[in-house]
Amino acid sequence: MSISSSAQKQQRGATTASEESAAAPPITLSERSSTGLALLRILVGYLWFQQLFWKLPPTFAGLYGYVVRESQHAILPGYGTLLQHTFLAGCPSLSSPVGCTAFVPLAACVWTAELLVAISLLFGLFTRFGALLATILSVQLYVGLAYTEWIWTYGMLVLLALVFVAVPAGRRLGVDLWLAPRLRSAAQRHRLASIASWFV
Amino acid sequence: MNRSDTLRRGLLAGIFASLVLALFDFVTDGEPGNGFPGVLHWFGLTMSDPTISHWVGLLLLIVLGGVFGLIFGALQRGSPVTTGRALLTGLALGVLWWLLFEVVLANLTNHASSLLSPSFGQFLSSFPLAALFGVLLGAIFIQWQGQHEPRRPS
Numbered sequence: 307m308s309i310s311s312s313a314q315k316q317q318r319g320a321t322t323a324s325e326e327s328a329a330a331p332p333i334t335l336s337e338r339s340s341t342g343l344a345l346l347r348i349l350v351g352y353l354w355f356q357q358l359f360w361k362l363p364p365t366f367a368g369l370y371g372y373v374v375r376e377s378q379h380a381i382l383p384g385y386g387t388l389l390q391h392t393f394l395a396g397c398p399s400l401s402s403p404v405g406c407t408a409f410v411p412l413a414a415c416v417w418t419a420e421l422l423v424a425i426s427l428l429f430g431l432f433t434r435f436g437a438l439l440a441t442i443l444s445v446q447l448y449v450g451l452a453y454t455e456w457i458w459t460y461g462m463l464v465l466l467a468l469v470f471v472a473v474p475a476g477r478r479l480g481v482d483l484w485l486a487p488r489l490r491s492a493a494q495r496h497r498l499a500s501i502a503s504w505f506v
Numbered sequence: 507m508n509r510s511d512t513l514r515r516g517l518l519a520g521i522f523a524s525l526v527l528a529l530f531d532f533v534t535d536g537e538p539g540n541g542f543p544g545v546l547h548w549f550g551l552t553m554s555d556p557t558i559s560h561w562v563g564l565l566l567l568i569v570l571g572g573v574f575g576l577i578f579g580a581l582q583r584g585s586p587v588t589t590g591r592a593l594l595t596g597l598a599l600g601v602l603w604w605l606l607f608e609v610v611l612a613n614l615t616n617h618a619s620s621l622l623s624p625s626f627g628q629f630l631s632s633f634p635l636a637a638l639f640g641v642l643l644g645a646i647f648i649q650w651q652g653q654h655e656p657r658r659p660s
Contacts, residue, residue, distance in 0.1 A: 337653065345526070348638075352530055355634065362627055428638050430645075479645045484589045 335473075344430065344479035350466055351427025354420055354440065366413035370403040373413075376450025385449055419443060427470065430480010435505035437470035474506065482506040509584035513576055515650050516643075520575015523642035524568050527635060539564065548607045550615035570607075571639070574599050578643055586651060592644040600640020608632040 335343070361368035377389040396407035403409045419439055426436020444467050448460035476482030486506045492499035531541040542563025546552065549566075553559035581595055 337649075341649070348526060348642075349529070349533065352533065356534065358630065359627065362630075425634065428634065429641055478649065479642060481593060481641065481645075483645060483648070484593055 337478075340475075340478045343473055343475045344477075347427050347430065347433065347470055347475040348479065350440075350470065351424050351429075351436075355424035355428060358417065358420055358424065361413070361417060363414065363417060364410070365403065366410060366417055367403055369413050369416065370409065371401075372451065373409075374400050375454055379454050380450050381452055382449045389450075416443075426476075430476030430478075430482045432485070432502070432505045433476030433480060433482050434471055434474065437467050438505070440467035441471060476506060512582045512584050513579040515647055516575040516577070516579020516582070517572050518575065519643050519646040519650065520571040520573070520578065521568055522571075522646050523575070523639050524571020526642055527571070527639055528564055528567055530635070542567065545570070547615060548611040570603075571643075574603060574639075575643060575647075578647060582647075587648065589648050592648040592651075593641060594644070596640040596642070596644025596647070597637060598640065599643060600637040603639055604633050604636030608636060 373389060373393045377386040377394060380386040380389070393409055393412050394406065395409075396405065397403065397409065398405040403413075420443065423436050423440045423443065426432055427440070441464060444460060444463040448464055452460050474482065474486070477486050486503070489499050489503035489506060493503045494500075528542075532538045534541065539560040542561075543553070543556070543559040545563040545567045546559060553562060578595060578599055587595075
């Protein structure tokens, strides 16, 4: 009896262990952790916000030197050529954007994208969309500038942005707190709301 | 939730929201807290000792945050508030903060350009942060309400 009982116990124990390994228990963030992550989101948003000021419109001149550097040091083959034929098309000088044909409109797009990232992360408004945009911008910076500075500088920027793609940090201390439940309920009726709900 | 509870939560939410603004001064280029004397400049105050000026500026920022928090709490009239209303009221107070301190008082004390022609850079550096203060005020208030009371549909 004792043998069969211990065998049953062993079998039960093995079953429980296999069940546990098959389905890891869900992770639930506490209220404090969520609020802490929201505070980090705000600081990362402020990081992007600060970087708007050294390349202000209407000239976006501060950006020019960086685009030139990216065209010279890009780690992805062909990326430098792409920049030379878009941002730097028709530029007579490597020190000033005066005379460039497409620099201002393209730089305006970059600046606007960075402004959107800053607003999104600061206010927690469609935070995951902002974080996704931040990831794309950071990857672009990594490709162009990684080897001109400490290599982890832009690598960390990419990783930080990815954290906020993964975690819905705008649902605390942010507008997503109000948006998320509305979009979730509207998602059953409207496809657009369903798509928008991915980004909060 | 009675009126004194609402006021207390508003006060604390305002203080925390202003502390977030203060935190930004520690991740800005230059010496930490360089922006705090700017709070004194809104009221036309200057202090010769930079250390005292930094500390008094920080204290004033927190006090102003608390005052706006109290106004926020008073506007709720002691009744539970929805998330949308809290965020909107907070945003409105943030815009009021910007108009009062960054536009009217800064112009009266001659620390900013003309009221009618603020530069784009000046607007960009002040308006979003004032609006953020307001949104944070509303968001912190509603989160605390949610933790201390049964949830209402928002």
